[in-house]
Amino acid sequence: MFSFFKNWFGKEQGELKQELQEEAAIDINELSDAEADVEKSASPQAAGSGKVHTELSLHPLWEQELDAEKKYTLRFLQAELPDMVRGMISVTGFSMIPQPNGLTVTMFFRNSLDHPVRFKNLRLAIYLDDKPFARMRVDLSEMGAIPPRSSRPWELLFPEETFLHDNFTFKRWKVVMKAGKSSHVWPNHLELDPEMEKRMTERQKDRLEALTHSLPPIPANTVQVTGFDIAMAKDGRLVAGLLFRNGLREMYQPDKVRITISDTDGDVVAKGTVDASVVRVKPGHSRPWLIVFPPSAVKKPNANLRRWVLDVE
Numbered sequence: 010m011f012s013f014f015k016n017w018f019g020k021e022q023g024e025l026k027q028e029l030q031e032e033a034a035i036d037i038n039e040l041s042d043a044e045a046d047v048e049k050s051a052s053p054q055a056a057g058s059g060k061v062h063t064e065l066s067l068h069p070l071w072e073q074e075l076d077a078e079k080k081y082t083l084r085f086l087q088a089e090l091p092d093m094v095r096g097m098i099s100v101t102g103f104s105m106i107p108q109p110n111g112l113t114v115t116m117f118f119r120n121s122l123d124h125p126v127r128f129k130n131l132r133l134a135i136y137l138d139d140k141p142f143a144r145m146r147v148d149l150s151e152m153g154a155i156p157p158r159s160s161r162p163w164e165l166l167f168p169e170e171t172f173l174h175d176n177f178t179f180k181r182w183k184v185v186m187k188a189g190k191s192s193h194v195w196p197n198h199l200e201l202d203p204e205m206e207k208r209m210t211e212r213q214k215d216r217l218e219a220l221t222h223s224l225p226p227i228p229a230n231t232v233q234v235t236g237f238d239i240a241m242a243k244d245g246r247l248v249a250g251l252l253f254r255n256g257l258r259e260m261y262q263p264d265k266v267r268i269t270i271s272d273t274d275g276d277v278v279a280k281g282t283v284d285a286s287v288v289r290v291k292p293g294h295s296r297p298w299l300i301v302f303p304p305s306a307v308k309k310p311n312a313n314l315r316r317w318v319l320d321v322e
Contacts, residue, residue, distance in 0.1 A: 013104035013115040013164065014079055022085060029089055031183040034099035037122060044131050045098070048124040048154075060092040061121040066159035068152060086117075087160045093121035100133070102184040103162075107177075111168040112143065116184050117160040118152065125154040132187035132195075135167060137179035144187075144197070144222065145171040173222045187226075194256035195226040198294045205297065220252065221295045227256045232290070236319035237297070239270070241312070245304030247279045251319070252297050255290040263288055268300060269320040272312040281306045 037047065065087040067080070075083075086103055093099060104115040114135065120126045128149035135143040147165060155161045187195070199221045201214070220237055227233045238250035249270060255261040269280040279302040290296045304310075 011074070011079070011164070012106055012108075012113050014082070028103045029086060030102040031181070032091065032099050032101045032119075033183060033185045034093065034097045034119075035186055037096060037098050037126065040098070040131075044129055046127045046129060047122065048126075059095040061095050061158050062092050063087065063090065063119055063121065063158050063160045066156050066161045068161065068163070071162070083162055087162075090117065090119070090160060093119060095121050097121050098126060098186075100184050100186050101160075102135075102182065105135070105182060108166065111166050111171070113164060113166050114184060115162060115164045117162055118149075118155060119160040120155040121158060123157050125156055127154040128152060133165070134185045134187060135182060136185055137177075137182050139181075141173055141223070141225075142179075142182075143167045143171045143173060144195075173219070194229050194293060196254040196256060196293050196295045197222055198291075200291065200294045200296045202296070202298075205299065217252070217297055224252075224254070227254055229256055230258070231256045232261050234266075234319065234321040236270075236317065239314050239317055241307075241310065241314065245307060245310060247302040247307050249300050249302075249319070250297055251300060251321070252295055253288060253290045254295045255292055258292050260292065261288070261290040262286075267322040270302075271318040271320070272309065272314060273316045274313065275318075276309050276312065278309045278312040278314070278317070279307045 037045065065080075065084045067075070067083070072080075090101060098121070099119045100116050101119065102114055102116040104113075106113045112135070118128065130146055130148055132144065132146045134141055134145075145167060149163070152161060152163050199218050201209070201217075206214070217237070220235075224235060233254045233256070235252045235254065236249055237252050240248050242248060247270070249268075251268075253261065263285040265282050266285045267280075267282045270278045272278050281302060283300055285298075288296070288298055
């Protein structure tokens, strides 16, 4: 705990200010009951145009453990944060330190409501230069209730398994909250068919897992299909790997799907209606499926497949 202070002492106040990252704010009403709880005696208020100035609020343990100089540093950083729009909650990162097992990230959780807010299970993401780098759902119940118009610092470890890639080269970073009532879903749970899994190497499984985490969220109540591999066999068959991503609230069970594959030149390489009754994708899950076009369904055997376009109906 408090590992972020190791990097700070000896710095000027202007340098400390530069540690503050971009704020990510959302309307409190976008969070589900499982993600945040507003004081029971009050109803969530709508966001408005009025601005709210926040004050530092320390968890009792932080209040007990930190000396006066460290508290002053946090109070200075909090004072540099911008005023908030009323009715919003936000997160602002101010320290990110590599660890042997991940990244320690310290941030201010901010509350511009007139009532205390208690965070529960919240989805957080780290973005490097506006691209997702790590995602995880975290239990924030130990942080306690954030008083009205207050900012509370908190430290979290993003373990290596939450990383979407290994690229640490960046100029800017920020922490982002993902709201459960938002209009998009992130089907990041990969599920493999047992028979398909038996034929896959560990490297192929790792590639699919990485793909599942790197793809962007999809609109809620939709299903999207992404092509992840393609090859023309020597006997003229075309084999394509498809990743079904389910943003519905129920199991996705297609009967038949119509598939069209085009090449770099925009020419149709293969198309046809395929029996998809074996495909079963749980809500919030992604599931790969291999489709094989016989030579008779391949319209352009010499197609350039370095880049290809998949259309599924």
